Amino acid sequence: MRRHLRLFALYFAQYAKVRLAYKADFFIAFFSSMTATVIGFGFVLVLFTKIPTLQGWSFYEILFLYAFSLVPLGFFNVVSWNLYEFGDIYIIQGHFDRVMLRPVHTLFQVLFEKFRLESLQEVVTGLVVITVCRHRLGIVMSALDDAWFVLMILSAVLIYVSVFLILTCASFWFEDRVGIVPPVFNMLTFGRYPLTIYNTFIQFMLSWVIPFGFASFYPTTHFLGRSAYATYFHLTPLVAAAFSLLAVVVWNRGVANYSSTGT
């Protein structure tokens, strides 16, 4: 464990150095990316100039939900770079051979070889907006709530990584790029609004098939005082653990199935 933490720090520092070699460029990337995230709130902001509530959810509650979904997504985006390119770079170009020769778990290496540093702005933006909403809504959080908050963010990150890791694993069996990732990625949008506005089919899908509901909506219900979802809220870490386990199992089976392209 300690060795892995040290390796993670080294990987991260190494990549940060590469990225910060061109400082001005990095900061332009960081701030333009942040602008993009802020503009993303535009739909909700404009919408609420015309309507008072969305099915009983106030402006700041919707904003809280939207901002909350950004925080784990930001962390996920920081490490997901290699997942997007996995099929092309690691399988087709054969870089996975190198990964397999090293005495660290393959998944650890693939996730942490490259970071999309500027995505940390999503975490920052999300937390800032959450703080504003908390003040506006008068939400007081106890130390226990804070702990839950951190646990929920962690669970949500695990859910995002697991779902996309499972999809990435398809590359072990099908060499051609499988176009299933973009539609699933777009399903993230569903999680930015109260699950209750969708029909039962979508609610079921987002809870038990692609559990994005557990990465945004259910975690926020507790902080917004919607006790009707308490069970789902408390299930979140379990769902995250179960999907992580599943993802690791699928990954290991994929690695066992890997045969080099020989290039």
Place this chain on the structure above:
Amino acid sequence: MGAALLVREPSPRSYRPALLGTLRTYGEFVRMGFVDTLAYRLRYYTGIVTYFIYVSVYYFIWKAIYEHGTAIGGFDFPQMMTYVAVGWIIRSLYFNNIDQDLATQVSEGTLVMNLIKPVSIQGALIATALGQSAFRLTMLTLPTTLVLFVVFPVRRPASLLQFAAFSASVVLSFFIVAALNFAVGTLAIRLLSILGLLRAKYFLLELLSGLLIPISFFPRIFQQALNFLPFQYISYIPLLIYLGKLSGAAAWKALGTQAFWALALVALGDAMWRWSSRKITVQGG
């Protein structure tokens, strides 16, 4: 340009009108865009799903909003659903990646191959994008239209004449988006990584084109400001024509303004290209 073509490809009829030659050159780029995309046709099946998801999300949001209300911002629910669905349908058509393509060509150095060709870079990229759009029309736009009309309560165009005006308007939208993307893409030459900028542009266009929410929902002062900008001519204006909210002289005026913006943005892209390309250094081969 016509002359350059003649040098490359001498024909027995040695004199050919310059315009025709130009059209043939760029027609070739259109064809290449079409054929190149053909190779990746598998991706378009999932594209249909992606667009279906987009429309579904907004269907449920608007349904929840219109639960009690009758008309908001001048739209009732059936109009709003038509607005959203047709909005995404035309987006599948006018959308292109010229900015990203240009950025990739800069970072990979393949730009050189295009610099030595006797064509305008902007013209070549827009022509290629036109070919891609023509391809998407059959593989993405039409199937998506079919699915959305079956699943969601989407209305047909206000009239045949309105549909004709709407079609012309969408073609102009394509040129506005293409020219805008090219102008943004030229910045790639000055910056090392342009991805953050492209993401910002992406979200800005989604919002200010009226794709996500009609411009009439914006606060008045924003609406007035947006009147002086090209963005609402990408999505909002064609959709108003489709719904019959813009007709007659007003529709003609809107089409004229669209054409103006398309030309103005092409000119802007050209100027920015000339400004940016002075900085080009090609790294190796």
